[in-house]
Amino acid sequence: MLLWLGMACCSATAHAQAPDILLAHVYHEGIAVQDYLVSEKLDGIRAVWDGQQLTSRQGNPIHAPAWFIKDFPKQALDGELWIGRGQFEVLSSTVRQSTPEDAAWHKVAYYVFELPNAAGSFAQRASQIAALVKQAHTPTLKAITQFHVKDVAALKRTLDAVVAKKGEGLMLHRADARYITGRSQVLLKLKPQLDAEAKVIAHVPGKGKYQGKMGALLVETRQGIRFKLGTGFKDADRARPPPIGSMVTYTYRDVTKNGKPKFARFLRVRPPE
Template sequence: MAISSPKDITPPSLQEDGKLAGDKVAAFMMHGRDWDGSQDPSGWIMSEKLDGVRAFWNGSKLYSKNGKELPVPAEFTSTLPKDVFLDGEIWVGYDTLSKLTSILKKSVNMKNEPTRGLLWKDVRYCVFDSPMHPGNYQERHAHAAEAVSECGTNIHLIPIEFCSGLDHLQNKLDQIVELKGEGIMLYNPEATYSSGRNSNILKVKMHLEEDVTFLECNPNSYSFKCQQSNGIQCMVKCSSWDYTHPPPNGTSLTVRHNGYFKTSRKIKYPFLLRINQSNSII
């Protein structure tokens, strides 16, 4: 199968300056909705949902879901195709999101390429889609597979398989959670790539996410004192880097948690996932 050039299938509205970059990337990217259990997964395509940072390759640079250019070393993307757009996640490993966010933040002002390359030695770009291909998900995934087949060892393709039903989905989710993974993505096998959040992609996760408001640092541990939307205060665990670089008071934070305590309605075991600032990388 020949690899199509982006210029052949890029929507005209994105071709005004010949580039898909920055805010245009953010507007173009497709995002899934949470699976609520009512959708029968039989016949849908499933793949592992990695606990990383979303990264869109436009043929020359990697961008986050916010349209920010990711501060990757030149060597990291040197083997990626220049004529194919890719969607994926940069990832270090299971249960290491805080390590990855620390790498990203340290890389922003790092000018020494060899030093930055060493910092990124364990990071991988894990591809799951070829957004500009006009086909359904299976066709786009096959297109992405061919595009990265001769890339460097830091570039990976996330495998896919058809889901046979709820038991298959639950067994797969249990395997991933056992590895301390995040969850599963379900894809409508017939849907094309469509910008924005839609129900042709469903996220199946064991963890929940919620936005809280930062109040202050906890002087006794690496955690932030925050306020939930219901007015209840909680302590949110964070990395040492985030603790020493706290956001301004009142900043919105997205945290991952394990549900709510029945009586207090306080979220269980919250951990900082990201800081929601306009200048945030991720």
């Protein structure tokens, strides 16, 4: 029984090639926050615009309506499809339909935070993004607001304000950084709790009130670390658990010396891309 079986989405193909994009490290103390531009971390779906087509971070097409992208620039863009805070499930259902539903897509916008392969510093690219979005003059294309904070205390206050409004966290991008790809310290994410992804290896049978249902998931991280994920599930999740082989997102606070996450909690199934 596949949780995502039958969902019309931008399913993977044998020839899909993931775009080379910048990925963030986790924020750590000791950095000079004045050297970074800060923005809200959106809980959306990463998408790359190549001038003609939106694709997922795995390289699969995202079937946006023609009217949604008609005023996008021919220049490559990197950003996030987003509806609003706490709306990820609605967004996922909308974006992953192979036949787009106009009414649902009218709630979505593409928030741009990078210009792939563009010259100059990130601060300069952020200004270019703002200019491109203004020129496009369409409600479907937006620039993520970038700003400076004067110190760590101001950064933490900003984080608290975003989280209080049900936001996910903050992103910090070095203002002087040239465009690069891969996982880099020039881009950092700051959240009240960390999250990561793991593959479902097995369903652990439940006991007591969970008798006859899934009690926990045995999962494996990309680093090959296996652990049981047993909290954060709704009754519906336990009755119809994520299929073996699927990817799930979990939250955690820290890791042990052996690399296992502490206080791991199921967040959601990661939709196939």
